[in-house]
Structure formats: C-alpha cells, structure tokens
Amino acid sequence: MEFAEAMKILAALEREEVRYVLVGSMGMAVLGIIRATRDIDFFVDPGPDNVARLRRALQSVYSDPCIDEITSEDLRGGYPAIQYVPPEGDFSIDLLARLGERFRFDDVEWQEVDIDGVVVRVATPRMLYRMKRDTVRLQDRADAAELKRRFEIEEP
Numbered sequence: 001m002e003f004a005e006a007m008k009i010l011a012a013l014e015r016e017e018v019r020y021v022l023v024g025s026m027g028m029a030v031l032g033i034i035r036a037t038r039d040i041d042f043f044v045d046p047g048p049d050n051v052a053r054l055r056r057a058l059q060s061v062y063s064d065p066c067i068d069e070i071t072s073e074d075l076r077g078g079y080p081a082i083q084y085v086p087p088e089g090d091f092s093i094d095l096l097a098r099l100g101e102r103f104r105f106d107d108v109e110w111q112e113v114d115i116d117g118v119v120v121r122v123a124t125p126r127m128l129y130r131m132k133r134d135t136v137r138l139q140d141r142a143d144a145a146e147l148k149r150r151f152e153i154e155e156p
Contacts, residue, residue, distance in 0.1 A: 001026065001037055001038060001039065001040055001091040005089065005091070006026055006040055007115065007116065007118060008061050009040065009057075009058075009061055009093065010022070010115070010118050010120050011118045012057035012058065012060045012061050013042075013054070013057045014118055014119055014120075015057065015060070016053040016054070016056050016057040016060070017053060018044065018050060018053045018054045018057050019044065019045035019047075019050045019105075020042045020043065020044045020045070020054070020121060021042065021043045021105070021108045021110040021121050021122065021123050022040070022041070022042055022120055022121060022122045022123065023041045023042065023043055023096075023108070023122075023123045023127075023128065023131060024037070024039070024040070024041030024094070025037040025039075025041075025143070026039075026040045026041065027041070027122045027123050027128055028128060028143060028146075028147065030113050030115065030120055030122045031113075031122065031125055031128070031151075032150070033143075033146055033147065033150060035143075038090065038091050038092070039083075039091055039092045039093065039094055040091065040092075040093055040094070041094045041096065042093070042094070042095055042096065043096050043097070043098075043103070043105045043108050043123075044075065044095050044096070044097060044105060045097075045105050045106075046072055046075035046076045046080065046097035046105065047072060048072040050072075051070065051071065051072040051075060054070065054095070055067050055068065055070055058070070058084065058093075061086075062086045062087065062088075063087075064086065064087050066084070066087075067084070070082055070084060070095065075095065075096075075097040076097060080096060080097035080098050081094065081095065081096050081097075082094075082095045083095075099131070103130075103131060108123055108127055109123065109124045109126065109127040110122060110123050110124060110127070111124050125147050125150070125151035125153060126151070126153055128143070128144075128147055129144050129147040129148055129151075129153050132144040132147070133148075
C-alpha cells in the first residue's frame with residue numbers, strides 16, 4: 001500500500017473523529033518497522049455513531065456507494081470484520097471490532113503519533129506484539145520477533 005494513500009485515509013479518519021486504532025503492518029510502519037503490505041488494518045469502535053463517521057471518512061476519499069454497506073450491525077455481529085476494497089488501487093481496508101475473544105476495540109492499547117500534521121492512533125508496540133506472537137502465520141511471528149527485539153518487549 002502506498003504511503004500517500006494511507007495518509008489520505010488516516011487524515012479522513014481524524015477529520016471525522018472516528019474512534020479507531022491502526023494495527024497490522026501499517027501500524028508497525030508508523031512505529032518505524034517497515035515492510036511491504038497490500039492492506040491497512042483498523043480496529044474500530046462498532047457503535048452506530050462511530051460507524052457513520054467511518055463511512056463519511058471513507059466517502060470523502062472514495063466515491064463508492066459500497067461504503068454504505070459498512071454497518072455497525074455487521075461489526076457487532078458474529079464475524080466482526082469487514083474488508084473494504086476501494087474501486088481503484090490494489091489494496092484493501094480491513095475493519096475489525098474484535099479478534100475472537102482475545103482482542104476487542106476497547107481493549108486495544110494505543111498511542112498517538114503525529115505524521116506530517118495528522119494525528120494517528122496506532123497500537124502500542126506491546127499491543128502489536130501480543131496480537132502477532134501466537135498466530136499461525138509465519139509473517140506475524142516474524143513481525144512479533146522484530147517488535148520484541150526493536151522495542152525490548154519483556155514477557156510477563
């Protein structure tokens with residue numbers, strides 16, 4: 001995913017006061033660990049007002065009626081994840097309200113980082129490490145090892 005495209009999305013989320021936390025490889029990039037990725041992952045507050053702000057933010061970046069299909073009901077449902085693919089580009093935006101029973105939006109530790117005047121809510125290194133360390137995906141385990149090394153994360 002191109003940095004400029006990610007910044008358009010992040011600026012729109014800030015402008016609309018969306019309650020979100022950037023996670024995944026783009027979250028790691030904000031913290032200084034850069035690797036190629038084709039998506040941008042967000043935990044979002046699944047409340048109706050926040051999801052309405054999220055739709056407004058995305059609509060300000062993409063002219064796509066499919067954005068209206070992103071609903072609070074889906075994000076609060078049995079499978080609380082939505083993948084939105086913009087009409088142009090070759091990336092996706094993954095929206096999560098929770099990952100199983102381990103991680104919910106309200107449980108995600110985050111910090112604010114200013115990037116070129118845009119305030120980004122990004123998961124803390126420790127939170128990203130916790131999200132990635134026990135998955136079966138090899139890339140996640142490699143990411144966890146790099147987070148642990150770079151930020152000197154100690155096991156509890």
